[in-house]
Amino acid sequence: MTKLPTKADRLRELGALNPQPKRVHAAWFDSTGFFDANDLVQVKYEMLRHARQDGVTKAEAASLFGLSRPTFYLAEAAFARDGISGLLPQARGPKSPHKLTPEVMTVIDEHHHGGGPIQARALAQLVHKQLGLSVHPRSIERAIARKKKR
Numbered sequence: 738m739t740k741l742p743t744k745a746d747r748l749r750e751l752g753a754l755n756p757q758p759k760r761v762h763a764a765w766f767d768s769t770g771f772f773d774a775n776d777l778v779q780v781k782y783e784m785l786r787h788a789r790q791d792g793v794t795k796a797e798a799a800s801l802f803g804l805s806r807p808t809f810y811l812a813e814a815a816f817a818r819d820g821i822s823g824l825l826p827q828a829r830g831p832k833s834p835h836k837l838t839p840e841v842m843t844v845i846d847e848h849h850h851g852g853g854p855i856q857a858r859a860l861a862q863l864v865h866k867q868l869g870l871s872v873h874p875r876s877i878e879r880a881i882a883r884k885k886k887r
Contacts, residue, residue, distance in 0.1 A: 745775055752826035753777045760803025763787070778824045780804070781812045836872050837880050844868065845877060855881055 748754035755761070758774035763783065766772045773779060780802050788798035788809070799809040815823030837845075844864050849855065857874035864872050 744773070748776060755780055755803075757803055761801075762803065763801050774803075777826070778821070781808075781824045782816075782821065784809060785813055785816055834876050834880060836870060837876060841868060841870060841872060842880065845880065849881060857881075 742750070745754060753776065755775050755777040758780075761774040761780055763772075765783075766774045766780075772783070781804070784798050784802040784804060787793060787801065788795050793801070795809050795813075796806050799806050804812075812824060817823075841864055844867055845860050848860060848863055855878055857877040860877050861872050861874045864870055864877075
């Protein structure tokens with residue numbers, strides 16, 4: 738019999754688990770009820786609502802909810818742009834191997850001999866030498882593996 742995931746498990750999986758729930762000092766988060774200091778989306782929403790509706794400064798609201806002023810401003814802009822969904826965590830960093838342009842892949846393909854071991858470090862140095870572009874060896878390994886799958 739498998740154990741059902743808890744709310745904290747789901748929040749962690751979604752990247753929405755507040756890493757420092759003990760820093761939330763808003764009184765309505767103290768009781769075990771509707772408000773959950775572990776739910777970062779709820780904490781951010783309540784921080785924004787508290788500043789707008791209750792007339793406290795942005796710095797006071799951020800402090801009360803255990804977040805920084807820059808986090809307040811980022812949350813405020815995201816909420817204004819996308820509503821509540823803007824408060825959901827976003828994946829960080831590049832979404833694809835953006836340095837592996839067709840030109841880079843041509844250099845890699847010309848010098849990689851299929852079937853043999855991947856010399857990713859040497860290929861990365863070659864790309865840097867020929868194109869002046871720094872590509873991580875692991876990115877090259879992944880690109881070659883993706884090509885093999887096709």
